[in-house]
Amino acid sequence: MTTSLADVASSDAALRAFLHGLPGVDRVGADQRAAMLGTRSIKTTAKAQAIDLAISMVDLTTLEGADTAGKVRALCTKAVRPGGDAPSVAAVCVYPDLVGVAAEALKGTGVKVASVATAFPSGRSSLEVKVSDTKLAVAAGADEIDMVIDRGAFLSGQYMKVYEQIAAVKEACGTAHLKVILETGELSTYDNVRRASWLAMLAGADFIKTSTGKVSPAATPPVTLIMLEAVRDFRDATGRQVGVKPAGGIRTAKDAIKNLVLVNETAGDDWLTPDWFRIGASSLLNDLLMQREKLATGRYAGPDYFTLD
């Protein structure tokens, strides 16, 4: 990290001055840019390539109160072999108590285990609870932790508190990768999305993630665009690359491809791998598989040809 950024988190005032000194985001312009990139026409070979890339970037997710070991095992099976010769997805994302089941099912497959933690999805608990939630998941075999930030603290301007929580969770992660969920639907302005992105990156996030999937709107194209700009600018400033994960509301292959276009034309090639870009989703995978089949055969197969897990 460059010296200019080293002192940024030395005090609430310094952190605030830095975050509020970032260039603003003009909502109209950002929406326009995202909409324009949404008109890119990805066809034939490019589409085939994009669909396989998108599949390999999926964090296949189940975050329901009704989740069971059986359900998670079924999802893991699908994650490893989604169907035909389609590539494996990047990770399976579950609640902390089911990490053990997923880790067992995915052992040796290359598919990662991701776990939400830190009193997901609201984040309304003490730092102590958040840290032990994280440790529990890591101990059970999670490769990646998806934490939520304290939106209340962020919106009331307690940036240092948010920073310290992220840093503490990062430490509790050990070697596990930390994805920081900003829950952009609750941050409400694009300026806040940019500030929260930088705050998370400064505090040590390996990935910044849009949403929990429990709040609407979730991963809208302009929000993903702004976060991609943030990781691009952060790398320019510090030399450290941070990944991006839009999650929630990405249900169709078309949506997924639009996300890849955003990456391609904003952050660039370096982010177009599952190491640096993920898509958090559940129903998306089947649409990707369906479009993949359509491209290969020229026909749409009925929904019953794709497994519901």
Place this chain on the structure above:
Amino acid sequence: MFEYAPAPESRDIVDLKSSYGLFINGEFVDGSGPSFKTVNPATEETLAEVATATSDDVDRAVQAARKAFGVWSALPGTERAKYLFRIARIIQERARELAVLETLDNGKPIRESRDVDLPLVAAHFFYYAGWADKLEYAGFGPAPKPLGVAGQVIPWNFPLLMLAWKIAPALACGNTVVLKPAETTPLTALAFADICRQADLPPGVVNIVTGAGETGAAVVAHPDVDKVAFTGSTEVGRIIARTVAGTGKKLTLELGGKAANIVFDDAAIDQAVEGIVNGIFFNQGHVCCAGSRLLVQESIQDELLAALKRRLGTLRLGDPLDKNTDIGAINSADQLAKIRRLSDLGEAEGAERWSPACELPDRGYWFPPTVFTGVAQSHSIAREEIFGPVLSVLTFRTPAEAVEKANNTPYGLSAGVWTEKGSRILWLADRLRAGVVWANTFNRFDPTSPFGGYKESGYGREGGRHGLEAYLDV
């Protein structure tokens, strides 16, 4: 790594004829002059042969318009509105065909003709259709009268859109028109003639005469034309003003520009970069209100230029019919020569030239997106309108200096201001001598908004309520 496969829009939807005549009194007729070729600037392929209207042909067109004026101006506004609404709907129905035709003849990317030109064309007709029966409420007196026959000469940069800007208000007010499209882009105007027939517009209300400068001069000079409207270069605008002087013809001119796009250090940088790109590379810079002078506050010059250059690296230049193309072809060999001459002059005068790595097609007229840095007010490229994808970057230190430099041009068509500070936008808007001042955006058009210039950028306004005045006897 992620290469977009070609995604060409099909040209099958366009039914190109091998030759086109003039549209006079509701009929397609042969021209008396030698026909000329119109080519696809992206490939140099000849698209069609087009008739040249001589002064006799123009005279017939004006007579037809004069005859139709009696019928058309006597129609109640509600009836004229019906025709205009019908034309607007047909344009929407045939939008894809017209977009492809525009792209073929002009060289602009299909994304722009599809997403910008055609929606605006239809919107213009819808908007002025709405005025046709409400003219008494437009603020020009209780029963404003039309002028008569309007002679209209339009440029090649937005062929169909400029036609809409001219014809829609003229017809709504009860005038009839003789319109001459540019010689390099006549095809969509001729397609519009077909739309007039499809809409059962009374013969002679719209007449289209094709040809080069001489045809345009005949339209402008014709003694029975009551109103002249011209969009194009300041040079030709001067000739027209001289021709029309003392004749009692009403005149509106929309001419050149050398707009300043002013970026302050507190601007939303990513959106400002988009605005700079949209300001000068939209339509290959063939835009009279293009933001061809970037005035950047010196304190963020390096940061902004780095971001701009990175962004320019992602522009996709090539086949205009490909849906992913951002930069199309230069409209003609002549225009390409002019852009080259001025760019070479920029280099010779000491400005630093830069273009992203960008492969130009072998055939057709192409020029890469180009940025000149280290430009001073005294450089030719900071003063002359280039009308191409060439941006001159200048710097300023204070808001007052920005205003001084922005206004220090004989032109005054448009300007852009980029800052997150609202009070500064208002302060600048009061001081910038430009017909349009865009705040945190650029090249945004709307039929409800008046458009026109200060100083050598012309006079009169098109669009909005103000646009009616040019076609009413007030």
